[in-house]
Amino acid sequence: MAWFKKKKEAEEKETPVNTIEAKGFVGRLRQGLSKTRDILTTDIDDLFRSNRFDDLMEELEERLITSDIGVQPAMEIIERVSRKKGKINSADDLKAVLRDEIVDLMGETCGAVDETITASPHVIMVLGVNGVGKTTTIGKLAARYADQGKSVLIAASDTFRAAAVEQLGIWADQAGADFVRHRDKADPAAVAFDGVEAGVARKKDVVIVDTAGRLHTKANLMEELKKIKRAMGKKLPDAPHETLLVLDATTGQNGLSQAKMFHDALGVTGIALVKLDGTARGGIVVSICGGVGIPLKYVGIGERIEDLQTFDPARFAEALF
Amino acid sequence: MFDNLSDRLESVFKKLKGHGKLTEKNIEEGLREVRMALLEADVHYRVAKQFIADVKARALGQEVMKSLTPGQQVVKIVNDELRELMGSANEELTLSGPTPIPIMLVGLQGSGKTTTAGKLATLLRKKGRTPYLAPVDVYRPAAIDQLQKLGKELSVPVYPSETGMDPATICREARTAAQKEGCDTVLIDTAGRLHVDQELMDELVRIKSAIQPADILLVADAMTGQDAVNIAKSFDDALDIGGVVLTKMDGDARGGAALSIKAVTGKPIKFMGVGEKLNDLEPFHPDRLASSILGMGDVLSFIEKAQENVDDEKAAELERKLRKSQFTLEDFRDQMAQVRKMGPLEDLLGMIPGLGKMKAMKGVKVDERELVKIEAMINSMTPEERRNHAIINGSRRRRIAKGSGATVQDLNRMLKNYTQVMKMVKKLTKGGMRGMKDMLPF
Numbered sequence: 001m002a003w004f005k006k007k008k009e010a011e012e013k014e015t016p017v018n019t020i021e022a023k024g025f026v027g028r029l030r031q032g033l034s035k036t037r038d039i040l041t042t043d044i045d046d047l048f049r050s051n052r053f054d055d056l057m058e059e060l061e062e063r064l065i066t067s068d069i070g071v072q073p074a075m076e077i078i079e080r081v082s083r084k085k086g087k088i089n090s091a092d093d094l095k096a097v098l099r100d101e102i103v104d105l106m107g108e109t110c111g112a113v114d115e116t117i118t119a120s121p122h123v124i125m126v127l128g129v130n131g132v133g134k135t136t137t138i139g140k141l142a143a144r145y146a147d148q149g150k151s152v153l154i155a156a157s158d159t160f161r162a163a164a165v166e167q168l169g170i171w172a173d174q175a176g177a178d179f180v181r182h183r184d185k186a187d188p189a190a191v192a193f194d195g196v197e198a199g200v201a202r203k204k205d206v207v208i209v210d211t212a213g214r215l216h217t218k219a220n221l222m223e224e225l226k227k228i229k230r231a232m233g234k235k236l237p238d239a240p241h242e243t244l245l246v247l248d249a250t251t252g253q254n255g256l257s258q259a260k261m262f263h264d265a266l267g268v269t270g271i272a273l274v275k276l277d278g279t280a281r282g283g284i285v286v287s288i289c290g291g292v293g294i295p296l297k298y299v300g301i302g303e304r305i306e307d308l309q310t311f312d313p314a315r316f317a318e319a320l321f
Numbered sequence: 322m323f324d325n326l327s328d329r330l331e332s333v334f335k336k337l338k339g340h341g342k343l344t345e346k347n348i349e350e351g352l353r354e355v356r357m358a359l360l361e362a363d364v365h366y367r368v369a370k371q372f373i374a375d376v377k378a379r380a381l382g383q384e385v386m387k388s389l390t391p392g393q394q395v396v397k398i399v400n401d402e403l404r405e406l407m408g409s410a411n412e413e414l415t416l417s418g419p420t421p422i423p424i425m426l427v428g429l430q431g432s433g434k435t436t437t438a439g440k441l442a443t444l445l446r447k448k449g450r451t452p453y454l455a456p457v458d459v460y461r462p463a464a465i466d467q468l469q470k471l472g473k474e475l476s477v478p479v480y481p482s483e484t485g486m487d488p489a490t491i492c493r494e495a496r497t498a499a500q501k502e503g504c505d506t507v508l509i510d511t512a513g514r515l516h517v518d519q520e521l522m523d524e525l526v527r528i529k530s531a532i533q534p535a536d537i538l539l540v541a542d543a544m545t546g547q548d549a550v551n552i553a554k555s556f557d558d559a560l561d562i563g564g565v566v567l568t569k570m571d572g573d574a575r576g577g578a579a580l581s582i583k584a585v586t587g588k589p590i591k592f593m594g595v596g597e598k599l600n601d602l603e604p605f606h607p608d609r610l611a612s613s614i615l616g617m618g619d620v621l622s623f624i625e626k627a628q629e630n631v632d633d634e635k636a637a638e639l640e641r642k643l644r645k646s647q648f649t650l651e652d653f654r655d656q657m658a659q660v661r662k663m664g665p666l667e668d669l670l671g672m673i674p675g676l677g678k679m680k681a682m683k684g685v686k687v688d689e690r691e692l693v694k695i696e697a698m699i700n701s702m703t704p705e706e707r708r709n710h711a712i713i714n715g716s717r718r719r720r721i722a723k724g725s726g727a728t729v730q731d732l733n734r735m736l737k738n739y740t741q742v743m744k745m746v747k748k749l750t751k752g753g754m755r756g757m758k759d760m761l762p763f
Contacts, residue, residue, distance in 0.1 A: 062366050062367075065360060065366045065547070066365070066366050066547045067547070068546040068547050068548070070361075071357055071360045071361055129544070129569070129572070130431075130433065130436075130569060130597075131430070131431030131432060131433055131542065131569075132431055133430070133431055160597075161436075161467070162435075162466070162467045162468075162470035162471050162474070163463040163464075163466035163467035163469075163470050164463075164467075166462070166463035166466045166467075167461070167462045167463035167464075167466075167467075169463075170462035170463060171462065184470075215569060215571060215572040216572065216573075217571070217572050217573045218571075248431060248542075248544075250429070250542070250545050250546060250548045250549075250552070251542075251544050251545065251546055252363035252544065252545060252546020252547060252548075252549075252574075252577070252578070253361055253362075253363055253546065254363070254544040254546075254572065254573065254574040255544075255546075257573055258544075275430070275431075275515050284546065302515070303515055
């Protein structure tokens with residue numbers, strides 16, 4: 001818990017307003033994760049009282065699987081924990097072992113997120129299946145960059161879903177970002193191209209391109225995404241600099257399939273896991289980091305515009321236990 | 322959509338069937354794999370556990386041990402239990418009470434409520450009802466716009482809600498407005514939340530008591546993981562839902578959510594969303610889906626699709642032409658258009674029993690562009706050529722190929738296929754027309 005104390009202290013020294021915000025954030029993060037925590041901690045304490053290791057492991061298996069971590073990873077964790085049986089004498093020991101194993105499974109790709117921008121404009125392409133929250137995530141992302149003093153432009157390449165452009169426009173207004181749009185049903189690649197072009201002309205720091213939600217299994221729609229990506233590259237050779245896949249935390253094992261297939265088609269450079277504040281346990285995070293090797297960059301923990309945070313596995317694990 | 326689950330079960334079943342005599346250990350091993358398969362398909366932990374326990378109790382009982390083919394017997398038990406879990410027949414939307422009948426759509430953000438509202442309106446209209454749409458999501462930016470646009474596209478009236486209005490008031494006023502418009506069903510698109518919270522439930526309960534809907538449908542994402550159970554249960558506890566719409570069933574989710582929701586709430590899954598277009602909502606048939614999970618195909622859905630899309634008159638005309646062997650290239654083109662109306666060919670193939678299981682059919686992507694090409698070639702012919710393909714000589718072939726952007730080889734292949742079909746038809750007509758009418762027009 002030292003990390004949270006440190007962070008709180010640090011922010012208390014700054015301004016009182018921030019303190020409230022910080023407490024609010026930590027509180028919300030903890031609250032958002034409380035389901036996972038309840039399940040992985042409180043219950044472990046209870047479980048330990050029953051004292052039989054095999055029963056304990058069986059219960060643990062249920063906890064892990066119901067957190068959407070996946071059958072294979074859950075079994076692997078159980079096996080690894082069982083091997084350290086001798087070292088585990090208390091609930092605290094078990095928690096420590098569990099945390100280490102989970103962080104270990106997540107792998108090295110999930111280090112601390114580096115948000116420094118090298119290109120100008122820094123072009124971010126956002127994708128994901130229908131209804132995961134791409135548009136909302138873009139709104140939050142734009143606000144995040146605006147807060148850092150960056151100028152932002154948003155391109156509405158989701159020309160398919162009814163009123164997607166209007167929805168994004170409202171977010172752009174709120175974040176004070178420029179907005180590039182075409183008519184409904186226009187060619188999304190053309191919008192993306194214009195967005196990048198406008199970003200270059202207006203000397204923006206960041207250009208965020210929205211895309212229509214699509215199921216990863218639809219080959220033709222994945223081809224369309226590739227075209228959108230190519231169109232950006234035509235204006236600015238190395239654009240997009242970031243290809244961000246948005247995933248819904250309530251998604252089960254299918255999340256892995258989504259990550260893999262989007263990655264195969266487009267080379268995803270980062271994942272934003274959103275809606276983590278529900279009863280969703282977010283166990284899928286572990287499988288994605290470890291299994292696909294794409295770094296998880298952001299977690300969305302609430303509905304408010306500042307509720308999109310960079311992901312740091314150590315911090316995440318700390319908050320988990 | 323259930324490919325992976327059925328693959329898994331298939332291999333387990335094969336192993337079980339291979340044993341002449343089953344020991345308790347054999348059965349337990351097999352069931353452990355069935356359990357893994359279910360969990361990997363996102364069936365809830367508890368549901369999977371109960372399922373396995375039930376199967377095991379029956380499998381270890383007399384009926385298997387006495388049987389001459391114990392492996393087969395276990396497979397049958399798994400099938401039976403799966404069917405029982407899924408429920409049997411399709412349950413329709415409840416449409417009783419005085420018109421206009423209110424139907425409420427509830428669910429989490431991004432589950433697809435608004436899209437489903439549009440799709441349901443399309444489906445209801447197909448059944449001869451006159452739907453009216455009421456957007457009650459006054460929170461999400463542009464949610465009202467979205468439904469209004471859908472309404473415009475469908476020419477279905479939409480209540481002009483505005484952000485800031487009271488949801489229950491909108492519902493009452495929408496019902497009055499629907500009555501004035503002469504509509505008989507009001508579809509209420511409620512607000513979603515990121516997760517289940519008290520505020521949302523209170524609002525939904527208020528809407529429910531204000532308009533007394535005939536049916537409440539929970540819209541849930543087929544890709545939802547273990548949380549599906551919590552979501553379904555919270556909505557059911559608060560609102561006593563009438564059924565579930567499972568969306569995004571056209572992806573590769575294994576659909577464990579469907580099993581879990583049914584098992585936990587006992588409420589039927591009434592519809593499923595299977596595509597991006599507004600007519601991509603289908604009644605959910607649990608018994609057929611169980612067949613599909615077990616890799617047995619879905620012939621019934623296939624026939625229904627054919628009936629829905631094939632024009633009776635055209636079919637009769639075709640029959641007449643076939644009898645007289647006057648099936649021209651023009652008819653060939655019409656037939657193709659009719660088949661394509663039924664949906665993507667890949668989906669159609671998946672419904673045919675046996676095909677889904679065949680190794681050769683795995684991962685086959687039917688190229689719809691090939692069909693477009695054929696159509697283009699036929700369109701590039703003169704009417705005379707279409708009616709009598711024998712006159713198409715070398716120079717005509719070059720012209721047709723050029724006109725349709727195809728090669729002469731493409732055209733040759735197409736003509737060869739066509740003559741083969743003609744030969745088959747001739748054989749059939751000679752063998753009598755028995756059952757010809759019921760045959761699918763390919």
